[in-house]
Amino acid sequence: MEIAQTPHTGTDSRPGERALRQVSERFWSLFEAVGVGVVLAGPSAEIKECNQAALDLLGLTREQLVDRISFDPEWKAIWEDGSDCPGEEHPIPRVIAQRQRVRGEVIGVYRPKAQDWVWLLVNAEPRFAEDGSVIEVICSFTDITERKRALAVMTEWKNRYEAAMRASGQIFFDWNAVTNDITWSGDHDRILGYSAEELAGGLTRWMELVHAGDRRAVLEEVDRIITGKSPGSIEYRVRAKNGSYRLVSGRGYFYVDDAGQVTRMAGFISDSTERNRAEEELRASEERFRKAFAHAATGMTLQSLAGDYLEVNRAFCEITGYEERELLGLNYRSITHPDDLSRNLSGMEKLLTGKIPSLVMQKRYLSKAGRVVWVRNSVSLLRDSQGAPMHIIVLVEDITDRKQAEEALRASEERFRKMFAHAATGMTLQNLEGDFLEVNPAFCEITGYDPQELVGSNYRSITHAEDQQENAYRTEELLAGEIPSFVIEKRYVRKDGRPVWARTSVSLLGDSQPPRLITLVEDITERKRAEEALRQLSGRLLQLQDEERRRLARELHDGTAQTIAALGMNLDVVREAAAALDAPARRTLDESVALADQCIRELRTLSYILHPPMLDDRGLASALGGYVEGFAARSGIAVKLDLPPNLGRLPREVELMLFRIVQESLTNIHRHSGSRTATIRMARYPHDVVMEVRDQGNGIGTLERDGEQGARVGVGIAGMRERVRQIGGRLKIRSRPGGSDVEVVVPLSDPYR
Numbered sequence: 001m002e003i004a005q006t007p008h009t010g011t012d013s014r015p016g017e018r019a020l021r022q023v024s025e026r027f028w029s030l031f032e033a034v035g036v037g038v039v040l041a042g043p044s045a046e047i048k049e050c051n052q053a054a055l056d057l058l059g060l061t062r063e064q065l066v067d068r069i070s071f072d073p074e075w076k077a078i079w080e081d082g083s084d085c086p087g088e089e090h091p092i093p094r095v096i097a098q099r100q101r102v103r104g105e106v107i108g109v110y111r112p113k114a115q116d117w118v119w120l121l122v123n124a125e126p127r128f129a130e131d132g133s134v135i136e137v138i139c140s141f142t143d144i145t146e147r148k149r150a151l152a153v154m155t156e157w158k159n160r161y162e163a164a165m166r167a168s169g170q171i172f173f174d175w176n177a178v179t180n181d182i183t184w185s186g187d188h189d190r191i192l193g194y195s196a197e198e199l200a201g202g203l204t205r206w207m208e209l210v211h212a213g214d215r216r217a218v219l220e221e222v223d224r225i226i227t228g229k230s231p232g233s234i235e236y237r238v239r240a241k242n243g244s245y246r247l248v249s250g251r252g253y254f255y256v257d258d259a260g261q262v263t264r265m266a267g268f269i270s271d272s273t274e275r276n277r278a279e280e281e282l283r284a285s286e287e288r289f290r291k292a293f294a295h296a297a298t299g300m301t302l303q304s305l306a307g308d309y310l311e312v313n314r315a316f317c318e319i320t321g322y323e324e325r326e327l328l329g330l331n332y333r334s335i336t337h338p339d340d341l342s343r344n345l346s347g348m349e350k351l352l353t354g355k356i357p358s359l360v361m362q363k364r365y366l367s368k369a370g371r372v373v374w375v376r377n378s379v380s381l382l383r384d385s386q387g388a389p390m391h392i393i394v395l396v397e398d399i400t401d402r403k404q405a406e407e408a409l410r411a412s413e414e415r416f417r418k419m420f421a422h423a424a425t426g427m428t429l430q431n432l433e434g435d436f437l438e439v440n441p442a443f444c445e446i447t448g449y450d451p452q453e454l455v456g457s458n459y460r461s462i463t464h465a466e467d468q469q470e471n472a473y474r475t476e477e478l479l480a481g482e483i484p485s486f487v488i489e490k491r492y493v494r495k496d497g498r499p500v501w502a503r504t505s506v507s508l509l510g511d512s513q514p515p516r517l518i519t520l521v522e523d524i525t526e527r528k529r530a531e532e533a534l535r536q537l538s539g540r541l542l543q544l545q546d547e548e549r550r551r552l553a554r555e556l557h558d559g560t561a562q563t564i565a566a567l568g569m570n571l572d573v574v575r576e577a578a579a580a581l582d583a584p585a586r587r588t589l590d591e592s593v594a595l596a597d598q599c600i601r602e603l604r605t606l607s608y609i610l611h612p613p614m615l616d617d618r619g620l621a622s623a624l625g626g627y628v629e630g631f632a633a634r635s636g637i638a639v640k641l642d643l644p645p646n647l648g649r650l651p652r653e654v655e656l657m658l659f660r661i662v663q664e665s666l667t668n669i670h671r672h673s674g675s676r677t678a679t680i681r682m683a684r685y686p687h688d689v690v691m692e693v694r695d696q697g698n699g700i701g702t703l704e705r706d707g708e709q710g711a712r713v714g715v716g717i718a719g720m721r722e723r724v725r726q727i728g729g730r731l732k733i734r735s736r737p738g739g740s741d742v743e744v745v746v747p748l749s750d751p752y753r
Contacts, residue, residue, distance in 0.1 A: 031140075037120070041137040045070045045093045048136075057118060057143055059111030070139075076110035078117075091124040092137050099134060101125050106144070119148045171248075171269040175203065177226070178263055182206065191248075191271045193241030211237035211245055218250075225252050226262045235272060247272045299375070299396030302382075305352065305389060307332045319375065319398050321368035332394075337364035337372065351379060352389065362399065374403040426502070426521030429509065432479060434459045437516065446502060446523050448495035459519075464491035464499055471504075475517075478506060489524065501528040571596060620655040621647055624662060628680070635670045642681040650689065654746055657723045658682075658691055661731075664720050665693040665742045673697025675739060688729075693742040 031038045037054035039047055046069050055062060071087030079085050087093065091102045102124040108117045120141040127136040172186040180202035188194055192209075199205065203222075210218055214236035225232040233251040240246050252267035293300050299316030303309055312327045320327070320335060336344055340363040347359045359379040364372050378395040420427050426443030428436055439454045447454070447462055460468055467490040474486040485507035491499045505520040571593045578586050621643050628639045649655070662680060669678050675697030682691045717733065720742075724731040729746035 037141045037143075039065070039070075039092075039139050041070055041092045041096075041139060043096065043134055043136070045090075045096055045137075054141070057120065057141065058109060059113045059118070078108040080106040080108070091122050092139055095124045095126045095137050095139075096134050099126060099128075099132075106148075117145075118143060119145045169271070172266075173269065174264065174266045176264055180204070186268070191240075191269075192238060192246060198241075209239045211239065213237070222252070222265075225254055225265060229254055229256065229260075229262060238269075247276055299398070301332075301394045301396065303332065303392040303394065305392060307348070307392070310391065316396055319367075319373055319396060320365055321371070326368075335365050335367075337366055340364050348379070348392075351381065351392075372400075373398060374400045426519075426523070428454075428459075428519045428521065430459060430517040430519065432515055432517065434475065434517075443521055446494075446500060446521060447492050448498075453495075462492050462494075464493055467491050475506065478508065478517075489528075492521075501525045619649045620658060623655075623659055624680070627659070627662070628666075631666055631670075635666075637666075637670060637675065638677045639666070640677070640679045642679065644682060644684055647682060647684050650748075654689070654727060654748075657727050657729075658689075658744065658746070660723055661691065661720055661742065661744055662693060664717070668717075669693075669695045669697065669740075673740060688745055688747045691744045691746075694739060696739040698739075 031051045032053070035053050037051065037057040039050040039054050042048050047066050050062065050065055055065060058065065070092040071090045073087060077085040077090060085107060088097075091105060091107070095102055102122060105122045106119060107122055108119050110117055121144045122139065122141045124137055124139040126134045127138065129135045169191075170186050171184065171188045171191060174183040176182075182199070182202055182205075184196045184199045188196065188199060201208075207215055207218070218234060218236055221232050221234045224230075231251065231253050233249065235247065235249045237245040238248050248269050249272045250267060250269045252265050254262045255264040255266070257263045293302075293311070293313050296313055296315055299319045300313045301309055301316055302311040308329060308331050309327045312324055314324075317324055317327065322335075333341060333345075344361065344363055347356075347361055350356045351359045357380075360377070361379075362374065362376050364374055367373050376397040376399050378397075380393055381389045382391040382393055384390050420429075420438070420440050423440055424442055426446045427440045428443055429438040430436055435456060435458050436454045439451050441451075444451055444454065449462070454462075459471070463471055467488075470488060471490055474483075474488060477483045478486055485505065487503065487505045489501065489503050491501055494500055501524050503522040503524045506517055509516040509518045571589065575589055575593065578589055581589065624641060624643070628641050631637070632639050650658075666678060669675055673695045675695035677696055679694045680691070681694075682689065721731050724744055724746070727746055729744055732741075732743045734741045734743075
């Protein structure tokens with residue numbers, strides 16, 4: 001039966017409806033009176049009705065609550081542990097889903113209007129139809145916010161009490177002499193390893209843990225406290241959970257009833273093991289101190305508060321040159337250098353008056369022989385148990401050698417400063433990030449900036465964009481310890497925007513702290529211009545050489561070869577009348593015809609070597625194929641030609657350069673290596689072409705990278721390098737035990753072309 005308020009119409013149509021309305025009114029009057037929040041929800045968890053207490057507790061109006069589902073996402077709820085309570089876990093939808101009541105569930109609900117949380121104790125009861133389905137849920141809830149706060153306060157105080165017990169580092173006990181129960185708290189698990197449950201069992205259980213040799217004394221002390229009604233204390237041994245015995249100190253206090261009988265005894269037990277161990281350590285430490293004092297490599301003195309030597313060790317005697325008997329009773333002022341005495345006295349006055357906790361100073365002693373000795377003194381006070389100063393202890397380190405080294409370093413730094421400032425070569429000091437710390441006038445002249453414009457800026461800001469990557473890469477290698485230093489040629493951008501070429505040498509500056517980079521900068525702009533002019537001249541000479549070869553090849557093919565061919569035809573005419581000649585003449589004629597044929601073949605071969613016409617007409621692949629075939633036939637060396645199908649046509653100067661490299665490489669293999677095979681491989685990539693010529697012979701020397709010491713460079717190889725350099729490529733020639741390699745890398749977008 002659904003309970004709801006029914007509007008009054010003045011006259012009831014039927015007696016049953018009037019009775020139902022009266023029951024409903026009594027129901028809601030009851031729940032309005034009790035102050036408990038009540039809501040009625042339908043089978044879909046929609047809120048059908050609520051009382052005013054529910055609205056007040058939830059901080060909502062009737063319009064905000066009625067006709068909305070109980071798990072509306074706008075309503076925030078949390079569980080008692082503070083975790084989110086999702087909508088499907090709210091009591092009403094859970095009762096509908098599980099068909100079971102909810103009793104005594106604590107939920108926190110956020111009230112948007114008040115902007116606070118209210119804690120509710122919730123009950124929810126389902127009402128079933130005849131078919132067993134849930135037709136209605138009655139949910140009631142009570143405000144327990146203040147109870148939660150009081151419980152939280154009690155829990156906080158309990159936690160504080162337990163924390164205080166633990167922080168004290170002691171075990172607390174409360175023994176009921178009537179029931180023989182003992183309540184334990186404090187640090188028993190850390191000191192002995194037992195939990196409170198493991199210590200349960202009263203005085204009998206505790207006595208089982210007391211060392212057999214101490215049990216009688218403990219029981220006698222307990223009897224004395226009970227009989228004499230006076231506090232007591234005793235030190236004894238207790239077995240810990242790990243089987244070892246701990247020395248503890250116990251103190252007990254008694255409580256009496258109205259009849260004057262002791263009913264309880266409370267107190268604490270402290271762990272004395274560490275204290276006893278510390279006392280032993282102190283005695284051992286004092287012994288070690290005496291030995292260390294006597295045999296320490298560092299000078300040590302024990303002085304009175306007035307500065308008189310009470311004890312001195314052997315090292316201090318060696319530093320000052322005095323014997324122990326000469327120093328005892330002497331005052332430190334008598335061997336302190338006069339120029340340091342005033343500063344020494346001022347520091348001691350601050351130490352003795354408590355203005356400073358200790359004193360560290362560098363000073364000079366005058367040795368027995370009159371020699372000045374530099375020392376570093378560390379001075380502190382030895383105090384008694386009340387904190388009052390008793391003696392002065394001084395550690396004395398001989399730093400004479402270090403002082404001399406520092407003086408030498410200062411002189412060296414001064415020389416460096418002068419050299420830095422007046423050097424004709426540009427010099428900079430940089431931090432590890434590349435920021436300029438110092439620059440000299442020569443560097444300012446190279447870059448066109450004033451010192452104040454450069455200091456604080458980074459080297460990248462004045463380095464040409466195309467040179468920054470290599471500069472940064474080499475700097476990373478240096479800082480990683482992979483190289484000790486590096487030299488690069490790079491461009492700076494002057495203040496006026498003009499690029500200037502420089503040879504830059506970079507290294508770490510000794511053992512400077514913090515680490516720094518020192519850079520030597522030499523202006524090589526004029527040299528670069530000369531090199532560029534030379535490169536252009538070399539390029540022009542190579543171009544003229546190639547043009548001359550092309551001309552000679554054409555003249556040999558079109559001129560001399562044709563003349564000899566005509567000669568051969570004339571000799572063929574003469575051969576038709578050879579019957580009229582005698583035998584020697586016929587032999588001579590045959591030899592002449594053969595010589596003419598040989599000359600034609602050799603001229604054609606020479607013409608092809610000088611400049612193959614196929615290179616211009618059909619490209620590098622066809623020209624190399626023809627040349628390699630002829631070379632193999634002439635030399636007897638088997639040559640494998642491995643060309644990519646996507647090679648295509650390359651720029652004319654690139655094809656000519658690669659063809660000449662192959663010519664020179666195969667000639668070197670034929671003349672020097674003794675190899676019977678050779679391999680030519682080429683690969684074309686988006687930005688460059690790579691060609692490699694390999695043989696399996698004796699090598700062609702110790703050739704490595706351009707300019708490397710030990711290389712033996714012939715005229716042909718020098719020409720190879722110049723040709724590659726003109727194109728802007730890279731040439732590597734490596735000789736190995738099993739043969740030699742020639743590798744050429746040519747960029748397809750080189751600025752030189």
